[in-house]
Amino acid sequence: MSSTISLKTEFVKGIWKENPVMASLLGLCPALAVTNAAMNGLAMGLATTFVLLSSSLMISALRNFIPHQVRIAGYIVIIATFVTVADRFLAAYLPVISASLGPYIPLIVVNCLILGRQEAFSSRNGIGRSLLDSLGMGLGFILVLVVLGIIREILGSGSIFGVAILGDWFTPWMIMILPPGAFLTLGILIALANWYNDTSRSKDGGVVS
C-alpha cells in the first residue's frame, strides 16, 4: 500500500517532518523527564531506539500471524520484552547510567512513540520498511533528547556531557534542571521548528504539503 513512497522518505520523515517529539508530540514523558543532562538524553534515546527497532522487526515479521483482536496485547508483550532486555543491559554494563535514569528505562514500555509506530506502521509494512521507519523515528527522538539535554545542561549546570565549559562566574539556572525547565525548553524548540517550517513553506510559494 505504501510502496509508492520511496525508502529514503520512510527513513528521513522521522528526523524532521514527522519527528516523534517535535511534530507528533509523542514520547514526551521521557523527553521531559530525563533531559536534565545531555548524557541522560543520549542514553534514553539509544535505549528507546533499540526497543523501537527490535519491536518493529518482530512485529512486522509476525504481522500476518497476529490476529487483529489481540494485536495490542501481543505488541505490548514484545515491547516489554525488549525494554527489559535494555534495562538489564544498562544495569549490567553501564551501572552509572542505569542509576541516573532510574525508573525511566522500564517506563519505555508505555512510551506511546513505540506502540504508535507498531500500530501505525510496522503492523502494515514489511520488515525492511519498518526498520527504516523505526531507525528514522529513533534518530529523530535521539536528536531532540540530546538537543534538549545540551541546552538544559549548559544553562542548568554549566557543562556539556559532564564537562564543565562555563567558568566560576556562571550561576547555574536551577530551573533548567527542574521539570519547568524541560517544558520551557521544549516549548521554545517546538515554536522555533514550526516558525521555520512556516517561513520555508511560504518561500516555496505557499504550498502546504
Add this chain to the structure above:
Amino acid sequence: MSKMSLSTRMILVLTLITVLSGGILAGWDLVTKPKIAFHRLEALKTAIGDVLPAHDTYTSEETEFGTLYIATRDSSDDPIGFAFMAVGSGFQGELRIMVGLTPDMTQLTGIKVLEQIETPGLGTKIVVDPSNKQDPYWFPAQFVGIHVSPEIVAIKNVKPTHNNEVQGITGATISSIAVTNILNKQIADIQKAWASKGGPES
C-alpha cells in the same frame, strides 16, 4: 491456520509470543545477573568503605532492623566500626543512607546518601553541593565524629557548638531534618538490635 477457529488462533499466537518472550528474558537474565549482582556488591563495599575507617574485611549480621555490617581488621576480631543502611522519607521520596558508627555506637564515623530524589540544587546538597566550590561535601562531612546521644540536631543560621549538632542546609531545612530524623530513629533501633544480640561488648 484458516481451519483454526479465531479463539484458538488468538490463544495460540499469544501463548507463542509470551513463551518466546519468557525464553529471551530467561536467557538474558542468565547473562546479566552475575554482572548486576557484582555491581550491587561493589556499590555496597564502596559505601561501607566511605563511612567507616580503613578496615580489612566486614561481615554482615541480620537484625530485626536490617543488615548490620561489622568491619574488622585482620589482626583482631574486635570490630572497628559498624555500618548499616538507614532508609526513610526525605522531602520528596525515600532516602537511603549508609551510616558508619564507632564500635561503641556512640559516634558517627561518616554518612553517605546513596539514593535520594530531593530538589535539585537545594535538597541534593545532602549528597554534594556544587555551589560550594571549596568544600562541596560539607554537609555529609560534618557528621564525622558527631555524637548520637541524646540526638543529632540540625541547627539553622548559627554555627554548631555542641558535639551533637550539625549545620542545616539553607533552603532545604526539611531535607536536612529528614537526614537527622532518619539517623536518630534508626541508630537507636540498631543499637537495640545489637544489644539484644549480645551487645557492643561481645
